[in-house]
Amino acid sequence: MTRPDTAPVRPGEELPEGSLREVLRGRVEGDVDRLTVEQFPGGFSNLTYLLRLGDQEYVLRRAPLGPVAAKAHDMPREFRLLERVHPVLPVAPKPILLVEDPEVIGAPFYLMERRRGTVVRTRLPPEYAALQGAPQRLSQALADTLADLHAVDILAAGLRDLGKPEGFNRRQVEGWAGRWRRARTDDMPPVDELHDEDVIAWLTANTPPETAHTLVHNDFKLDNLMLDPHDPSRVVALLDWEMTTVGDPLVDLGLTLTYWTMPEMPGREPNRVGAVASAEGYYTREEFLSRYAERSGRDVSNVAWYEVLGHFKLAVIVGQIYARYRAGQTRDARFAPLGGQAQWLIGEAWRRIGEAGG
Template sequence: MAAQKNRNWLEDAVLDHGSNDALDDFDGLIDWDRFNAWLEASEAPGSGPVTAVRKLAGGLQNNVFLLSRDNQDLILRRPGKHLKPKSNETMLREARVLKALEGSAVPHPRMLALCDDADVLGACFYLMEPLEGFAKSGDLPGEYAANASWRRAMGDALVKAASALGEVDYLAAGLEDLGKPENWHERQVERWRSQLEGYAATPGYDPADLPHVDVVGRWLADNLPNDRRIGLVHGDLQFPNVMFSLQTPKISGVLDWELVSLGDPLLDLGWILSSWSEDGDPEGKSPMVKPWDGFLSRRELIALYGEQSGRDMAQVPWFFALACYKLACLLEGTFAASKAGKVPEPIGLSVHAYATWLMTKALQIIAG
């Protein structure tokens, strides 16, 4: 009913709205007449039409734009032009989570307005506040490059953000439908092993090319943690998905909530640990950001999470190994796609090399 109601006023508004020929529509991703009509009727701050737009880096699945209207900047996040089966559902879920996080200790961009009418831009989308800072891998900017204490603060802030997310009461926030909490820990090995085996349908791909899957999977199944909890899990908590302030060493906000689900929050810590670099790691992986000296050690990250959360940190190796196992299984999808010619071969080989590193690290973890 809401979508039909929106469609009626939108059709009337578009007829009276001026043209926006001067603004790029990014190959049809933004119909400016329809968008500005919706924007004027929305609760987003500012007034008048969009006067400037810039496309930002937003990952592989979604498109992110910086918009300006009446001296007010807004971030537009929408799926790609060719929607996947759950693209609209993912947008609505992201917006719900950001709204639910208001008032929490989790650093995040404030959700400003949601459009659940796919007729406006061909997909559901939302607007959120811009954040100051940067989110990237590779060479660090500013004081993060020059000052080791700022780099140390990055690990501290990541762990505190993960712990804060784990403390959110998902039931009180109305997010109990984000996943299946029953037997979550018991289901993990088969869930991601099935994902890996599914790629076998791609000609030229053999799941057996990913090493140590059987031994790591057996260890995970045989060593389930005693301290098991269910909460919100971001799903990809690492440097490219976190905005760090350039003014002070802190997180401006955690980004890219498309993978958020219910699970054990310690998996987010495992994810952070898997992205880390340390002496003694298997060869073949460079630090995600540079310079790397000055960062907290994994041991320090684990101790800090324990202080923040009160969780039993003796359980961490299970979640660390699970993070490696899960990510490796997921990454093999890109390697399989390269076999089918859907992804350039060098990218496929690079991703497979990282998946192999992850499984080698998992083997190292379970060996103690």
């Protein structure tokens, strides 16, 4: 890459390197006595570090600091999932070592292989600026990778037990509604002004049956792809598998479109990747849908419900992070604007319900 993708570890998020060296000694390749630790600065959820053991490099993932929701940020589950997904979907990184003892660094963690590539977070990076059709090529890579994820044979790969796909859409609404109510803070507008309960009621009343049962990544977006620095049509890795389960593939599609079509939110950097559907050269929403439908062979005519669910889920995710920040459970200043972003997303979900004739 033409720019560094790691940074010094943020204050308060340091790893205890002594105990980490001892637990790695003899269990992974590399010189543990030359251990150095840096941090990947992107992301708002799990903490991700780069470990260098001499000439060997690994990525370490652990849950965020402070209390987390039950069953969330389950590193052992994510490790075991990747063990099964990597052989059938090579864009999933290979897991290397699981350490379940929380005494080592304060939480269970795992190591996976490090892959190198370009992550498009805020704007088209310099390495793509001179490449012909780079925005269209990475748009196609995103749509095709989503379709390929949903094409994995969950029975042949032994992945059927990752979730309970029957009734998945109904449980999605119920589960995310409960998380929202627990994360809602007292500095948000009243319910009748924010329309959050109206959004929940609409999703409940209009819940469709599952269109299929496939792998569902549950956070599929452009900046969870790592791309070849010389070829934006080639995906090096698909990252952040913590919420992966088995369910309706259009739930993934709805959330991906939420990110893809999202204009600037309060406290959000202008020209961020979420606004790409309106940026020159990238797929429009309709082009993305068409490419996904062509690649997957799926009917996407009822995608509006899934997009509303996508906006609501993202509101819950940022709302949960903001609630931890407001309670003083994390000091990361990046979380301060997230309360306003959660409110904006609820408003956007309500607006889209109106467009859908709700």
